[in-house]
Amino acid sequence: MTAAIGAMRSISKIKPSLRNARTHSAKQIRQIANSIVAFGFTNPLLVSEDDELIAGHGRYEAAKLLGLAEVPVIVVTGLSRVRRRALGIADNKIAQNSRWDRERLAIAIPELADSLPAEGLDISIIGFETVEIDHIVQTDFEEHPAAPQDRIDSEWCKSLAVSKRGDLWQLGNHRLLCGDAHSIPDIARLMASCQADMAFIDPPANEQTAVDFVNLLSATFSAAASVSREEAVHYVCADWRSFAEVLVAAKQIYGEPIDLVVWVKSKMGAGAFYGSQHQLIGVFRVRKNTT
Numbered sequence: 001m002t003a004a005i006g007a008m009r010s011i012s013k014i015k016p017s018l019r020n021a022r023t024h025s026a027k028q029i030r031q032i033a034n035s036i037v038a039f040g041f042t043n044p045l046l047v048s049e050d051d052e053l054i055a056g057h058g059r060y061e062a063a064k065l066l067g068l069a070e071v072p073v074i075v076v077t078g079l080s081r082v083r084r085r086a087l088g089i090a091d092n093k094i095a096q097n098s099r100w101d102r103e104r105l106a107i108a109i110p111e112l113a114d115s116l117p118a119e120g121l122d123i124s125i126i127g128f129e130t131v132e133i134d135h136i137v138q139t140d141f142e143e144h145p146a147a148p149q150d151r152i153d154s155e156w157c158k159s160l161a162v163s164k165r166g167d168l169w170q171l172g173n174h175r176l177l178c179g180d181a182h183s184i185p186d187i188a189r190l191m192a193s194c195q196a197d198m199a200f201i202d203p204p205a206n207e208q209t210a211v212d213f214v215n216l217l218s219a220t221f222s223a224a225a226s227v228s229r230e231e232a233v234h235y236v237c238a239d240w241r242s243f244a245e246v247l248v249a250a251k252q253i254y255g256e257p258i259d260l261v262v263w264v265k266s267k268m269g270a271g272a273f274y275g276s277q278h279q280l281i282g283v284f285r286v287r288k289n290t291t
Contacts, residue, residue, distance in 0.1 A: 006044065009073040011063055014045065016053045019085060022092045024058040031127055032062035038125055044072040046091065054084050055091035105136050182219035184226050195229040202237040203246075210245055217249035225253055225286045232286040235261070243280055254284035 024032075041063070045056035053060055054076060063071045079087065113123045123133065163169070168189065169176040179186035181201075201224060206213045224234060234254065238246040250257065261281040 005075045005077070007073055007075055008070045009045075009047065009051065009075075011060070011068060011071050013051050014047060014053050014060060014071070014073070015051055016057055016060060017084075017088060020053075020057050021089060022057060024061060029058060029061045029065060031124075032058050033065045034125060035127075036062055036066060038121055041068075041072050044074045046087070047073045047075055048079065048084060049075060049077045052084070054079075055088045102136055109133055109137060182216060182223050184223045187223040187227050191227040194227070195232075196224070196227055197229060197232050199224045199228060199232065199234040200237075201234060203242075205239065206242040206245065213242065213245050214249045217246060218252050221250060221253040221284075225288070228286045230286060230288050233258075234284045234286060236282045236284065237263075238280050238282060240276075240280055243282070246282055250282060250284050255287060257282050258285050259283035 036059070041059070043056070043059060045060055046054040048054055060071070076084075076087070109123070109126075109128070112126065116123055116125065124130075128136075163178045165178050165180075167178045169178075175190055175192075177186060177190040179190065181187070201220060203217060203220065208216065221234070221236070225232075228234070236246055236250065247257070261283060263279040263281055265277050265279060
């Protein structure tokens with residue numbers, strides 16, 4: 001039978017588990033210590049009847065850092081060694097499986113940032129890094145965001161296709177072709193006898209090798225240039241990760257770029273370090289008579 005009893009325990013009697021798989025940086029331990037100072041020791045340590053620490057190693061280290069003589073514990077009795085280890089891992093991992101409502105955070109964090117100084121506290125007390133806070137607060141949220149679909153309804157695939165490759169739509173003075181953007185015959189059919197003064201090209205995200213991506217871009221630029229007048233200006237969008245490949249491919253068709261545009265967007269995208277809120281656009285000129 002398992003039981004849990006709340007108590008205070010001398011920190012010197014608690015024995016950290018040698019098999020603890022959870023690591024804590026010095027920075028995180030300081031964050032936990034700051035939280036304990038600000039709010040009290042609100043989350044007791046889990047220990048066994050023989051004072052082995054089951055869960056709460058970060059809080060234990062923070063308590064030592066603060067020089068606390070006693071800490072609150074919950075003594076869990078009746079667990080086998082195997083169950084103790086399982087509980088220690090579950091206590092950490094299950095909490096990680098939850099998610100944040102980022103829209104609510106974007107409202108709550110600025111409110112706390114304004115109110116916490118009156119309490120003698122800084123916004124860092126909540127544990128979010130400055131970069132994370134900036135990303136959350138600056139994100140645009142739709143008024144009624146659509147829930148993502150987990151899969152495509154199989155019935156949709158049974159409907160008659162509205163358009164297929166080769167279909168050319170006449171939309172007033174405009175033409176729309178269901179075709180291949182790096183196919184010269186397709187582009188020529190779209191343009192008929194017209195010559196473009198300008199092209200805006202937005203290649204897909206690179207999921208190929210660098211060589212294959214350069215070849216794809218070269219074919220796309222070549223097709224666009226084939227239906228453009230001399231001195232036409234082509235704008236080519238590129239993520240910073242693939243801009244080098246764009247320059248290599250473009251040099252084969254246009255030569256050197258004539259400018260670089262940085263398009264500042266209204267919405268920040270996801271990023272591993274800094275959230276991207278811009279788009280690089282290379283500007284090139286079609287020169288057909290160069291050798």
